[in-house]
Amino acid sequence: MVGVSHILLALAAVTSAAPSASSGSTCKKVQHDFPKGTNKNDPRAEAVKQAYAREWHEYSKYAFPNDELLPLTHNYTDDLFGWGASVVDGIDTAIIMGLTDVVEQQLKHIASVDFTKSPDIVNFFDINIRYLGGLLSAYDLIKSGRFPNPYDEKLVEALLSQAKSLATAISPVFDTASGLPASTMNLSTGEIMKSTTAVNGTKYNSTNTAQAGTMILEYYRLSDLTGDESFRKNAQKAEKYLINPQPAPAFPGLVGTELNTETGKFITLDGGWEAGVDSFIEYLIKTYIYDPEDDMVEQLKDFWILTVESSKENIALSPYKRPELTFLSQLDENGTIMWSMDDYACFAGGNLLLGGAYLDRPDISELGVKVTDSCHWLYNTTVTGLGPSTIAWYNEHNRAYDKSYNKNATLRSYAAKYGYFIEDPSYRSYPEPLESIWYAYRITGDTRWQDYNWEIFQALNTTRSKSVPYAEITDVNAPYGGDLVNYVSSFYFAEVLKYLYLTFTEPDVVSLDDFVFNTECHPVLKKKAC
Numbered sequence: 001m002v003g004v005s006h007i008l009l010a011l012a013a014v015t016s017a018a019p020s021a022s023s024g025s026t027c028k029k030v031q032h033d034f035p036k037g038t039n040k041n042d043p044r045a046e047a048v049k050q051a052y053a054r055e056w057h058e059y060s061k062y063a064f065p066n067d068e069l070l071p072l073t074h075n076y077t078d079d080l081f082g083w084g085a086s087v088v089d090g091i092d093t094a095i096i097m098g099l100t101d102v103v104e105q106q107l108k109h110i111a112s113v114d115f116t117k118s119p120d121i122v123n124f125f126d127i128n129i130r131y132l133g134g135l136l137s138a139y140d141l142i143k144s145g146r147f148p149n150p151y152d153e154k155l156v157e158a159l160l161s162q163a164k165s166l167a168t169a170i171s172p173v174f175d176t177a178s179g180l181p182a183s184t185m186n187l188s189t190g191e192i193m194k195s196t197t198a199v200n201g202t203k204y205n206s207t208n209t210a211q212a213g214t215m216i217l218e219y220y221r222l223s224d225l226t227g228d229e230s231f232r233k234n235a236q237k238a239e240k241y242l243i244n245p246q247p248a249p250a251f252p253g254l255v256g257t258e259l260n261t262e263t264g265k266f267i268t269l270d271g272g273w274e275a276g277v278d279s280f281i282e283y284l285i286k287t288y289i290y291d292p293e294d295d296m297v298e299q300l301k302d303f304w305i306l307t308v309e310s311s312k313e314n315i316a317l318s319p320y321k322r323p324e325l326t327f328l329s330q331l332d333e334n335g336t337i338m339w340s341m342d343d344y345a346c347f348a349g350g351n352l353l354l355g356g357a358y359l360d361r362p363d364i365s366e367l368g369v370k371v372t373d374s375c376h377w378l379y380n381t382t383v384t385g386l387g388p389s390t391i392a393w394y395n396e397h398n399r400a401y402d403k404s405y406n407k408n409a410t411l412r413s414y415a416a417k418y419g420y421f422i423e424d425p426s427y428r429s430y431p432e433p434l435e436s437i438w439y440a441y442r443i444t445g446d447t448r449w450q451d452y453n454w455e456i457f458q459a460l461n462t463t464r465s466k467s468v469p470y471a472e473i474t475d476v477n478a479p480y481g482g483d484l485v486n487y488v489s490s491f492y493f494a495e496v497l498k499y500l501y502l503t504f505t506e507p508d509v510v511s512l513d514d515f516v517f518n519t520e521c522h523p524v525l526k527k528k529a530c
């Protein structure tokens, strides 16, 4: 393994030394050149908008202004610090859809919240991706002048002042020995709550890679909009540990999930594109696209290329005798390939397509298409048309990571039919395949991707027969999804409905040439738009 790592590092050094096609150009276009009038008045966009209006109505009736709707019991839960997560996460989607009455209600609520107080211990990651992302995106979209804006100017300005006040209130998380942000804190005392991970019998104060490496895009935007550089500096300091990983990961660029917040060192080797690492990789290339002239982003882009090339070499794998499928495997805590993948990793297809287009790397785009097609396959081959939380497969020697799977006749026959088998059959409103399919559509212009997202939207609607459409379900292979889950995640408003809507609306609505999306599907304007 060590020998392989050195060869790959050498290759990566050669690649990153080559001049990038986009350096110097701040206006590199990535979207397909669509003919004028494409998707004009497409009824599928209207159907998605109706789905938002319907679900917002339910949320307003039973849950506003609490965090999330419990659709089966007509109640709510405040599991995201009690500030109205569905409002802040969902406002930019309503802005894009032109639902101005809904947006007015949302703006009024947001201006009234005290984001410096919470009855609960708050989580840094959710604050960044849902709340900060939602506030900055709503601000940028309204200020861009591209959407209807009948709103009170004071309420619009409050979006930015609330973002700054929230980011300032949470900033004590960076007061660790290393500068890596702690994952949780008590807002009223500023006290960091240490989370710990035990490795080889020793407990470490820890955070994970996604937590430490996901705020950089939001913080760059916040610093650029407010002129306060402290946000950018904190993000850069944390990011340095991630792109200079110590000790070396199992494969170059494929860093593990857990870090010691005292030393900045990695304590596990469980790399891949799955939960815990995912949006760290995602933001390497997105921050570069956000501001290609920034001092640090060249290093981020180079690390992204290293991660991608190493993924191709080591973990982009086809199941036994199924060369048409390509999955990205996760690694276990010791860096061993597991021949399994979670739904979260399905974001990779879109991220590879975006980076491949921006950097003029058709080989990377090709991997993006393969991964997106394989994730679509996971949806296309179930009873409900929705995809499972986790899958696994038999490797090139027809063996699984978990030895008990090798003799399991049920799994063997499922894999013989479909190439993979299901480890966790639940579907929790996952946006990632919709996301990658949307990127594939906007970047290639091929309408087959629109067809796929429409099929998934129709599949989401099949639970209507149980009187709650678009519900989360426990089993993608049971009729109507098995049991319904009593929960509407705020990212149903933020991500699921936004990626769907943008798939069917005109391609210049939130163009990828002008906006960069955070990991919760909140678009912010590029520092210099095209």
Ligand SMILES: *[C@@H]1O[C@H](CO)[C@@H](O)[C@H](O)[C@H]1NC(C)=O
Residues within 6 Å of the ligand: 073, 075, 076, 077
């Ligand atoms: C609704 O949820 C609240 C907060 O959890 C709880 O106090 C209340 O009892 C619930 N109401 C019903 C009817 O379940």
Ligand SMILES: *[C@@H]1O[C@H](CO)[C@@H](O)[C@H](O)[C@H]1NC(C)=O
Residues within 6 Å of the ligand: 119, 120, 121, 186, 187, 188, 189
């Ligand atoms: C935050 O700290 C204060 C003061 O110690 C304490 O009263 C409060 O319960 C803490 N909040 C939470 C959610 O634990």
Ligand SMILES: *[C@@H]1O[C@H](CO)[C@@H](O)[C@H](O)[C@H]1NC(C)=O
Residues within 6 Å of the ligand: 194, 203, 204, 205, 262
């Ligand atoms: C973890 O954090 C706690 C609280 O700040 C501290 O007392 C402890 O020494 C830290 N542990 C290590 C191993 O550094």
Ligand SMILES: *[C@@H]1O[C@H](CO)[C@@H](O)[C@H](O)[C@H]1NC(C)=O
Residues within 6 Å of the ligand: 199, 200, 266, 267, 268
């Ligand atoms: C845990 O033990 C393994 C095997 O000895 C070693 O390779 C690894 O570095 C250890 N991890 C930590 C965080 O000490």
Ligand SMILES: *[C@@H]1O[C@H](CO)[C@@H](O)[C@H](O)[C@H]1NC(C)=O
Residues within 6 Å of the ligand: 332, 333, 334
């Ligand atoms: C990782 O290695 C350690 C030390 O050799 C071992 O105790 C542990 O079981 C391994 N973990 C897995 C998932 O194989």
Ligand SMILES: *[C@@H]1O[C@H](CO)[C@@H](O)[C@H](O)[C@H]1NC(C)=O
Residues within 6 Å of the ligand: 379, 380, 381, 382, 383, 384, 385, 451, 455, 459
């Ligand atoms: C699978 O894809 C085909 C072709 O796009 C489509 O006709 C079919 O309805 C899909 N099946 C499911 C379950 O989504």
Ligand SMILES: *[C@@H]1O[C@H](CO)[C@@H](O)[C@H](O)[C@H]1NC(C)=O
Residues within 6 Å of the ligand: 404, 408, 409, 410, 411, 422
């Ligand atoms: C085979 O796998 C299925 C699905 O995970 C499981 O329900 C079943 O118990 C397994 N069968 C055996 C014999 O282990």
Ligand SMILES: *[C@@H]1O[C@H](CO)[C@@H](O)[C@H](O)[C@H]1NC(C)=O
Residues within 6 Å of the ligand: 047, 458, 461, 464
């Ligand atoms: C959802 O299902 C209902 C009932 O079957 C149907 O009337 C409606 O047209 C469906 N919506 C979409 C967008 O397919």
